[in-house]
Amino acid sequence: MQHHHRISLIGAPTDIGAGARGASMGPEALRVARIAAVLHSHGLEVIDRGNLSGPGNPWQGPLHGYRHLPEVVAWNQRVHEAVHAELAAGRLPIMLGGDHCLGIGSISAVARHCRETGKKLRVLWLDAHADFNTAELTPSGNIHGMPVAVLCGHGPQALVEIGGQVPAIDSDVVRQIGIRSVDPGEKRFVHEQGLEVFDMRYIDEMGMRHTMEQALMGLDEHTHLHVSFDVDFLDPEIAPGVGTTVPGGPTYREAQLCMEMIADTGRLGSLDVVELNPALDVRNKTALLAVDLIESLFGKSTLMRKS
Incomplete structure (x- = not known):
């Protein structure tokens, strides 16, 4: 069982950093897919803090x-404050995006x-993309392609600080x-x-099990594990509802194993769910799949094992 039983949902409904409109509707699609009720069914206390507000997308x-640097800064400052407040209160924040630029605010708060x-x-960082672009490298200027670089100190002053x-x-x-598209x-x-x-x-080549063993190596009881889950991590055949689909992602079973192995560590302390774009989805199936995988992150086991 997880060591955190108190979860807070924080909606960040913006596509300010993205190249396609629609990720702003992600939080509501996850709520429609019953994220709160599903987590509650596992004995977790879930509080939905509603949505943060911020500037519109010009x-x-x-x-x-x-693109949209002042607005990206404003949204990330709000995400930072909200995520930090939940962690300070001993709760586990789940940031419902929105596009992946919001990982800057979320992960800086966790750090x-x-x-x-x-x-x-x-x-x-579960993603089809490395998200390690800079203004000099980016083909588009879309800040959702830059959050890891920004978090590592490479980017505009207002964001890196x-x-x-x-x-x-x-x-x-x-x-x-899961990376498969890098400029x-x-x-x-x-x-x-x-x-x-x-x-x-x-x-x-190595399989998801070995991959996750490597990625989780060295975790101990003094480690806070943050998962930043970009829904485009998944193969678009099973998860069409994203603006930046890249073929050849993890299958349903690989993704389940990935999440279950994270759950097994008992160290999950915070989560981002980003880039869900219901405007591009089919009958909300990508949101339902995302919630199914989040359920596995919090210990739903698909297997008949004696615990």
Whole structure:
């Protein structure tokens, strides 16, 4: 069973960092898929804090390599404050996105909490993309392609400073899983920065079990485990409701194993669920699948094992 029984849902309904509209509807789609009731059915206390509010999406082109930078900063400051408040109260925050730029606010808050409580941090980044772009490298200027770089200190001052410390995290706390789409300049930068990446070829060759054993290695009772779950991590055949589909992602069974192995550690302390775009979905099936996988993260076992 998880060591955290008190969960807070925090909606961040914006697509401010994305290249397609619609991730702003993600929180409601997850609620429609009964995320609160499903977690509650496992004996967890769930409080839905409702949605944060922030600036609308002006839908403009990039300025100095960044699209919508002031609005992205405003949203991430609000996410940071909300996530940090839940952690400080001893609760487990689930940030319902919104696009993945919001991971900047969320993970900087987790890192700050870890500094304040003397804990080590491990971040699992489940994603088809490395999200390690900079203004110099990005083809688009969309900030949802930059959060890991920003968290590691590479990006505009207003964003890298949100957590009160630059860099918010060291690259060696991150394990990226499921990666299969990286821009050429971004690839060089990832290698330079020493990010640990378990891409789809690694998963295909070594299997999800070995991949997760590697990604979770070294966790102890002093480690706070944060999972940043971009729904485009999943194969688009099973999860069409995302703006940036990349073929060849984990299957349903691989994704279940990934989540169950995270649950088995008992260390999960915070979660992002991002990039769900119900405008591109089919009968909310991607949201239902996401909730099913989140249920596994919190200990729903699909297996007939004696506990």
